[in-house]
Amino acid sequence: MTDYVFRPVTVADLPLLAEWLEKPHVRRWWSEPEEALASIEEHLHDPTVEPYIVTLDGREFAFIQVADLDDEDDAALDGQPDGTCGIDQFIGVxxxxxxxxxxxxxxxFCRSLFNRGKNRVLVDPHPDNVFAIRAYTKAGFQRLGETTTNYGRALLMALDRQENDRQ
Known part of the structure; x- marks a missing residue:
């Protein structure tokens, strides 16, 4: 089994994240690298968002963050069950x-969120991001439909606790 470890992002990780955010495959779907890095840095002290570096067999290779969406002010997310969170991620290497x-x-990562009591994990890839949509589908996410969030066009996809428990 592959050994993925999630460790909280620290200020010392910002140069690595800046490097990854400049990569064309990341930059295409994340905002301007400076804006994305500033947002990640803001989340270092935000209790509603948890940013992590993902390591594979001890090598840093990806970023993932989870946000508590229960109090999110975004009409596109209305009607979600209590205990809903959202994740964003990219592979930097x-x-x-x-x-x-x-x-x-x-x-x-989603299994760990369900173990912490979350009921649903949402993702919101751009509808044209076929690689992300394929990855989410392989991870068990189900399509909820296209919408427009505070961040733009999105295909909302969800993974619910009971679906994850069957995998």
Missing amino acids: EVLLGKGHGPAFMAH
């Missing part, structure tokens, strides 16, 4: 793209 790590570490 290009040679590890397309090898199944995205779905694998997301599924692992």
Whole structure:
């Protein structure tokens, strides 16, 4: 079994994240690198968002963050069950793209969220981001439909606790 470890992002990780955010495959779907890095840095002290570096067998290769959505002010997310959170992530090391790590570490991370009492995990890829949508589908996420969130066009996808328990 592959050994994925999630450790909280620290200020010392910001240069690595800045490097990853400049990569074309990341930059295409994340905002301007400076804006994205500033947002991640703001979340270091925000109790509603938890940013993590993902390691694979001890090597840093990806970023994931979880946000509590129970009090989120976004009409596109209305009607979600209590205990809903959202995740965002990317793989920063290009040679590890397309090898199944995205779905694998997301599924692992979601299981940890369900173990912490979360009931639903949402993702909101851009409808044109076929690679992300494929990865989310492989991780067990179900399509809820297209919408427009505070961040733009999105395909809402959800993974619910009971669906995850059957995997």
